[in-house]
């Protein structure tokens with residue numbers, strides 16, 4: 001685990017001393033947008049037009065943020081247009097690596113680089129900041145378009161529609177205020193909440209993260225006891241953003257990040273909703289529990305010094321969600 005400072009790699013764990021033991025996520029650095037015609041998006045520079053074969057996605061199959069982008073690539077039929085490289089799940093003193101020993105780790109499909117930081121340095125030899133996945137890479141300009149998953153999935157949702165003819169819309173105009181409000185609470189208390197609990201180095205910081213996390217899980221369980229999906233009556237970005245955290249919850253966050261008041265299977269509606277999304281066409285293929293468990297349990301020696309990967313729990317993700325009655329009752 002480390003970061004780049006003016007082009008130099010420094011092996012440093014998150015510094016929680018200055019913040020009373022609280023984990024504070026860094027602001028994402030690369031914020032350009034792919035648009036249908038290459039005009040500038042909401043942030044960054046223009047010049048990134050949606051073209052088949054031009055962009056490459058660097059992901060970890062362990063990472064919930066990267067997983068969102070793989071899900072949108074699948075949902076939007078982008079696999080023939082956007083290629084993918086998968087990093088090794090173990091992230092230690094050199095950060096993410098392109099080692100290929102672990103099943104499913106592909107190496108760097110473009111340049112054969114040893115580490116993900118080398119890709120950041122290819123984009124900017126004096127880059128500073130954390131070296132994170134996902135990365136959306138432009139093969140034409142040899143630079144990073146974006147390393148912000150929330151924005152990459154927005155691009156995937158619509159920018160390539162002219163190429164693919166896939167008009168499925170997971171951020172429809174009429175639902176945007178509702179989706180934005182759901183995302184804001186879920187990001188703060190659940191997606192990032194589990195990290196705040198897991199990386200806390202003081203009891204206060206841990207307690208501050210756990211209470212809102214479980215309040216939000218109760219709130220979500222209540223929503224899903226009345227309707228099939230979080231926003232409106234269709235599956236939306238809000239569902240997929242929550243899904244990648246819920247998928248990992250019982251396998252890693254419950255034990256490794258000490259989010260152990262309840263497991264997801266203790267919430268019948270949330271657990272059934274999660275299985276329904278897992279069973280959505282194309283989604284199970286984006287899930288790799290080997291990468292997920294080995295990454296977390298073996299990459300954070302301050303939390304799990306032995307690096308032992310526990311085997312449980314046994315969960316049947318293919319069990320029928322049985323949510324049809326709920327849909328009809330609306």
Ligand SMILES: N[C@@H](CCC(=O)N[C@@H](CS)C(=O)NCC(=O)O)C(=O)O
Nearest residue numbers: 028063065130131132133147148149
């Ligand atoms: N804001 C980023 C966060 C991505 C992120 O934190 N990824 C983690 C993996 S789950 C990472 O690469 N961490 C490496 C580090 O912090 O040094 C996004 O959502 O795209």
